[in-house]
Amino acid sequence: MKTRVFVTLKNGVLDPQGKAIHHALEGLGFAGVNDVRAGRLIEIDHEPSVSKSDLEAMCMKLLANMVIENFEIEQAA
Amino acid sequence: MRAAVIQFPGSNCDRDMAVAINEIMGAETSLVWHRESELPQGLDLIAIPGGFSYGDYLRSGAMAARSPVMQAVVDAAGRGVPVLGVCNGFQILTEAGLLPGALMRNAGIRFVCRTVKLTIENSQSIFTSQYDSGEEISIPVAHHDGNYFADDVTLDRLEGEGRVAFRYAENVNGSARDIAGLLNDAGNVLGMMPHPERMIGAVHGGSDGRRLFEGLIREIA
Numbered sequence: 273m274k275t276r277v278f279v280t281l282k283n284g285v286l287d288p289q290g291k292a293i294h295h296a297l298e299g300l301g302f303a304g305v306n307d308v309r310a311g312r313l314i315e316i317d318h319e320p321s322v323s324k325s326d327l328e329a330m331c332m333k334l335l336a337n338m339v340i341e342n343f344e345i346e347q348a349a
Numbered sequence: 350m351r352a353a354v355i356q357f358p359g360s361n362c363d364r365d366m367a368v369a370i371n372e373i374m375g376a377e378t379s380l381v382w383h384r385e386s387e388l389p390q391g392l393d394l395i396a397i398p399g400g401f402s403y404g405d406y407l408r409s410g411a412m413a414a415r416s417p418v419m420q421a422v423v424d425a426a427g428r429g430v431p432v433l434g435v436c437n438g439f440q441i442l443t444e445a446g447l448l449p450g451a452l453m454r455n456a457g458i459r460f461v462c463r464t465v466k467l468t469i470e471n472s473q474s475i476f477t478s479q480y481d482s483g484e485e486i487s488i489p490v491a492h493h494d495g496n497y498f499a500d501d502v503t504l505d506r507l508e509g510e511g512r513v514a515f516r517y518a519e520n521v522n523g524s525a526r527d528i529a530g531l532l533n534d535a536g537n538v539l540g541m542m543p544h545p546e547r548m549i550g551a552v553h554g555g556s557d558g559r560r561l562f563e564g565l566i567r568e569i570a
Contacts, residue, residue, distance in 0.1 A: 285498065286523070288454045334415060337408055337444065339451040340498055 273320050275327055278344040279336045280311035350569060352376040352394040355422065357383045357413045362399035362435065362546065369546035370396060373562035383416040393569045394431050395422055397438030399491070399544060409452060409494040410440030419445050431475055431565065432538045436492055439531075439540030448531055448540045449507065450499030455492070456523025462491040464555075466518035467529050467543060471511045474532055475568035476539045479560035485518055486557035488543035495542040497524040497531070510534065515541055 281287050287309050294308040314335055316327070324345065331343040352374065354367045363380060371378045379389055383402075388395065403412035413419070419441070426432045426447055434442040442448045455461055464487050472482040480486065499507070504526055507513060515530035522542070530541030545558030 285453070286456065286496075288456050288458050288496070288523070292458050334407070334411065337411070337451055339443075339449075340453060 273318055273322070274348045275316045275318065275322075276346040276348065277314040277316065277327070277331060277335055278311060278346065279314065279331075279341050280344070281309060281340060282342055285340050350374060350376040350393050350566070351389065351391055352378045352396065353381045353388055353392050354378060354396045354398055355381050355383060355418055356398075357400070357402035357416065357441075359402045359404055360398050360400035360437070362437075362544065365544075365546045366396045366398040366435065369549050369558070369562055370394065373549060373559055374566050381418060383413065383418045386417040386421060388418070388421045388425060392425065392430055394433065394565060395425060397422070397432070397434040397441050398546075399436030399438060402437055402441065405494070408440075408444065410437060410442075410444040413437070413441045414444035414446075423447060426533070426538050429535065429537050431569065433476065433561075433565075434538070434540040435544055435546065436490075436495075436542055439542055440494060442538060442540040447538050448533055449503055450497055450525075450531070452494050452542070453496040453498050454494055455496050455521075460491075460493045461495070461521045462489075463521075464489045464548075465521055465529075465543065467515045468518050470513045470516050471532070473511070474514055474536050474539065476532075476561055476564060477514050478568060479564035487548070487555055488545055488558055489547045490521060490543045492522070492542055495522040495524065497522075497526075497528045497542075499525060507531065514539055515543070 289310040290308040336343040367378045440452045469480040469484045512532045516527040545561045548558035
């Protein structure tokens, strides 16, 4: 089974990398971009026995830093 | 006096830290590999050095904070053993939950490597007793992720409790409230981005870092 975990910065947390990407996009001439936030995608290949709550525990213990980040779990078929 | 410097794959200030502790404090200093689950007996100081543990994978300090030795460090800190984390060591201490907040990418994106001026904010701690409150000192920084973040409620509490040990006189990385060094609530854990072990004598061009170690001798002895 494959699960995708998206880790993103919480709202209100300054994202210097997203800002730099935004500037670079503007520099390349792409107009109309209002804001860019950068995050991280983690793909986990696991046994079906690994539950949603196991995955949540993984996120909270290691994959995301809950001080600054949120996570979203997307379980694929 | 006995000290331990923890080594992770990617640590690169471990030797500098051990030399500083050994030379200034005269402590018998052992290097402890991150895979150890026990620390040497009777430690008076644990230092977590700078570097790029695990190549900064995932987040700076995230992997190191979950290595076996860190549980022993957390236990020792709970018993009151002084713990000093410098640079990557500060990042590891926040990731391990020994200090609040997080260290994010520098606000200017760039890696910052130069000597900066710091203001002593709290001269009552075991780490800062040889400095004067409000004094300005010069210590080098070398980091990409030194931008301290915590929510406003936490920041207010930290300031109210006198837990900001050092502040940047010039904010080089976007840190909230110019925070460069932070104490835990019991005062026995200090995390700081600047490198005191790189400013301990003429060969370094200054000795403002020396008094941190000298202060520890008095407090520990």
